Amino acid sequence: MSSSSSLDSSFDANSGSILVVLSTLYKNYQTKTPQRVKLIDQFIILSVLVALVQFVYCQLVGTFPFNAMLAGFFTCICSMVFGVSLRKQLNPDTSKEFRSIVVEKSIADFVIISILLFFVAVSYLG
Known part of the structure; x- marks a missing residue:
């Protein structure tokens, strides 16, 4: 006892x-933590939550439009990865590693690669 x-x-x-x-x-x-980094953190959390909701939905209901399920799930995961990369580039604690990259260039890279990702996802739908 x-x-x-x-x-x-x-x-x-x-x-x-x-x-x-x-x-x-x-x-x-x-x-x-700067407000800009907090905003990116919220985007990352949202991307993970949407991916989890899609995964649970596929487990409960099924994966009938399989291409749509894959496109949606991987778009969320890729958006999260792009957000983590943007956070690392904009975070003042890690800015020593990215001195040569301008903040506007990092944001433009994020926007361009996100648009490209969405075009690939839509074309994958068929």
């Missing part, structure tokens, strides 16, 4: 420290 109570107390201590770490992480993110 004493080992059970010691496990419970250690779990409570660990969960408390995890909450402190997560709280500190969230506060630092809110105060130190």
Whole structure:
């Protein structure tokens, strides 16, 4: 019985420290992250959520228009990857690696490759 109570107390201590770490992480993110990077993070989260919704839908209902399912799912995943790349280029913490790239060029590259991705996805639909 004493080992059970010691496990419970250690779990409570660990969960408390995890909450402190997560709280500190969230506060630092809110105060130190630029608004532009937060917007890109929201786009990345949205892309992942839409991909998950499409995956769950295909598991529940089926993949009848298979090309449409593949085009939609991979478009979400590719948009997420492009967003992560844009975030890395625009983040001030990693800007030392991308000194030669202008911010406007990074955004233009993202827009052009996204338009190209959507054209490929639409042409894949048939």
